[in-house]
Structure formats: C-alpha cells, structure tokens
Amino acid sequence: MTNILPYIGPKVLRAALSIIVVVTLTFFVLRASGDPALQILGPGARAPDLEAFRQKWGLDQPLPVQYLRYLWGALHGDFGNSMLAGKPAAELVLERMPLTLALMLPALALNVLIGIPVGAYAAMHRDSWIDRSVMMLTVLGFTVPSFVLGLLFILIFSVTLGLFPSGGADKWQSFVLPVLTLGVGGAAMLARFTRSAMIEVLSQLYVVAASAKGVTWRQVIHHHAFPNAIIPILTLLGLMLGGQVAGAVLVENVFGWPGIGQLLVVSVGNRDLAVVQVILLLVALTMTSANLMMDLLYGVVDPRLRQARPGSH
C-alpha cells in the first residue's frame, strides 16, 4: 500500500489542476463574451431595468469580485441561479441528469458488450471472411455521425416500420433508438481497437511460449492474451467517454430527449451563464475522474505500474 501514493498522487494533483483551469476559463470566457442583461431583457430594454437586472445578479461588480464570489459559492454547492428559470442552476441540471445517464450507461454497456467480444473474435479469426466483414462494418459504424445515424433509424424504424417512437422519453420503447444510436459508434471503435490490441498481444513471445508448453488455446486467450490486451483498451474507453458526451448532446437533440444535452443547447442559445457553467463543470469533472479511475485501474491490472518511478509520472 505504501507505494501506491507516489503513483496516484501526481495524477490526482494534475486532475485537480485541470478542473481549476476549466472553472476559471469558463468563468472568464463566458463573462467576457457579452452582456447577459441585454441578452435576457432584449435590446429594447430601458436603462433602469438593465441596471436593476445587473444589480440583482451581481453583474455590476468587478470581474475578480464576481469570480471570487463564484468560487466561494461553488465550494459550498451554490452555482448561482439560472437567469431564465429563476431556479438554482445546479438543481436544474441535476433534474435532467437521470435521463442523460439512462441514455449513456446502457450505451456504454453496449459499447463494451459488443465491441470487446467482437474485436477479440475478429483477432482470433484474423483474415477470415468474418474478420473482414466485421472490419468493413466497423469503419461504417464509427464514421457515420450520430445525428445522421439517429435520423436514419427514425426513418427506418419509426416512419417506415412504426416499431419505435421517434422521440420523447415516456415508454421503454423510447429508449431503444437513442441508446442504439449512441452505442453503435463506440462499439465499432472499441471492436477495431480490441482487434489490433489482441493481434499485437497474440504475436508476443509469452503467448507463443504458453501455447508451446501445451496450454489449451482457450486458456492462452483467457489467462495470457486478454489480460495483457485490456490495458490499452481501458485507455481508449476513458478517451471514448468524451465522444460519448458529445454524442449525447446530438442524440438528445435528434430524439427530443429532455436530458442535459438539450438543456445545454437551449441554455447556450439563451446565454443562461450559470447553467452552461454547471454543465461544463459537470462534464469536465466526469471526464477527469473517469480518466483518473482508468489510471487507477491500470495500477490494478498491471502491477508494473504500481512501482513509482522517481522523477516521472
């Protein structure tokens, strides 16, 4: 246990540092970009109204003061109010969270459950016709943008076949198309990556040695090849989360899914600063901690990495 701290310490520090930079950057960029009072009240608003609005939301204070106030509030769980809805921004975002998670978690499961087995199978049957056709399909799977795929699904399964609803989030049927749309691209990418990771590992000497001493093929795959291939796959999984989040914004828009992605598009259009900040922060936090968790997982699956190397991280 003693040697784990030097391994994770710098990583935690870097993660925290990048979160602070994100908070600071979003605050200053968004504040510097325009006057929210004019945006909300419209260009025809009278000067006293504008003044009152600015005073009410603290926009008349100097920027550094606003910034410190924002930080102080954020540390206490107060992210300011949505200027449009008049409710705490964090509350507004958290309300939408379950629906977005209900899309993303099944989609992630779909990625892993389809992508990894398919990729591993293709690697074990390299250059067979199954391998070739799977690889052709995956190119299509990750190059088709999610909004095009979603609309094609709607065209086929809702408009033509009438099997699933094209929007809304009220029945279990409404989950099928959005989850599928969000899951396909990641699964294709993961399948390709798993295939090349497995092929690389299968050519290593320890795999050859294990086969040579008479270990069954099944055991070679399970105990020698796969555990070694999983490390780069984990890295990719962490990196894919970003694509998944961006995909969710588009997919929610296509299917009229009332989640965080839609809230973001609407809030951005209305210059609802507090809400945009909360969402950006939430995304940055999620992705940073996901990548941190992946780093920790490497430590678990690869004991070599637990040895802290002095002077490098």
Added chain:
Amino acid sequence: MQKKSRIDLPTLFASLWLCLMLLIAAAAPLIAPHDITAMDLRDRLSPPFGFGGTTVHLFGSDDLGRDVASRLYYSIRTSLLIAFGATVISVVVGTAIGFLAAYFRGLVEHFLLLLIDVQASLPFLIVALAMLAFFGNSLPLFVGLMGLYGWERNARLARGLALAAGAQGYAGATRQLGAHPLRIYLRHILPNSAATLLVAATVTFPEIILVESGLSFLGLGVQPPMTSLGVMVGTGREYITRAPWMLLSPSIVIVLTAVAVSVVGDFLRDKLDPTLK
C-alpha cells in the same frame, strides 16, 4: 506486415469518390442547375427524378422549392473548404505549440501539457458550442474555431517528433554549426517530420467534417443563406416523413466522404509512415 505494392479495390473506390467530391466542390457554380436560394413555391417538396419527380430537380426540391442538387453541390464546397482551412490551421497551430514545448522545456512545457490536459477533459463539440453561441457566429470565426479541433493531438505529436529529432545527429550538427533555433526547427526538423504530420492531418480532416456538420445540424454552425451538409440535414429532419430525400442525399455524402477519407488515410499511413498505427 506484408508490403502491398498496388492499390486495393476499396482504396481505389475511395480515391475516386474523393476526386468526384473535389471536382464537384471546384465546379459547383458551373454544374449547379439552379441558384441555391432560388425558391419555387409552386414546386415544393418535389421528389427526385426516378421517384416520381422530374429532371428539373434531379435530387428533388426542398420545403421552399429550392433545388436539392444545387444546394448539395454548394454544401460539399462549403464543408470541404471549411474542413480544409480548419485542418491547415489545426496542423500549423499544433505543430507550432509542439515545437515550442520541445524547445523551451521546463515551465512552458508544463503549462502546455496542462492546457492539453484541460482540452482532453472537455469534448470539443461542447467547447465549440459554448464559444459559438457566446461569441456570435461569422464564417472566419467559425473556421478559426474549427481549426482548434485536434490541436492538442497535433501538438503532442509534434513535440514528440521534435524531441526525437533533437536527439538525432543532423539536428545536433546544425546546432553545432551555429544555426538559429528557428532555422533548425523550420529547415531541418519540420521537413523530417512532415510525412507523419501529413498523415495526422488525414485523421483530423474527416473528424472536422463531422464536427462541422454536427454543429451546423444544431443550427450553430454555418448560417443561412450559406449552406453546408449539416445545414441540409438539419432542415431535412423537419420533413423526414414527407420528403426524406432532403435529408438522405446530404447524409449519404457525409457518410461516404468520411469513410473514403479514412480508407485513403489508412492507405497513406501504411505507405508514408509505417511507425504510426
């Protein structure tokens, strides 16, 4: 890894498709039968030729009676131009930052690495969404913003290449001869890294097409009266039941182009730089 000396069939088709796209983009004003904003309200939502339509609108017409084919040609032109400009910016900016990090080391390098971390913690689409809506939208700004796409990947790559080159004899030799660092980087290290950076650009290019069309689809990218592939898909979705051709033709172009670039990119990667995977 076996060497393939000749072009395989998918690569051939992909290259042909890309040539066709380039040709259409270049010749859009010549081959477009109608003006892209010319409306014909008596001939709205007319289906493509062969699906009950006439040859007046080969790919059908849209909700305002505008010619889908003409709009498609111009959309290809816009989307390719934006993606091309943005890719150039992304590679130039990324390379410059990467070289700077490699040259200065120390604090500058740590700062740049921190920025790369930050970029990695926010999906580009979300950053772009916020920036566009808050700073307003104009074409130069949009292209510049798209040019930020992938800078962190190119910077990391360029830094690695420069560090590797710095350890090699030729860079050391020019340094010993008293060459200015600018000369070493631009005249010696850059040409030696060019092949790898070029391959990186073929990865960035299709991704920018996808981000651009995604943003335009959300209504936050290319603004009317200009049109791009994403804009066409975005307008087409409203008429998905009555006029699916409005949405299908740009979708097909997006998909085929992205696939073609990635097939050709794979081919180039095998040819130019066997060290990249």
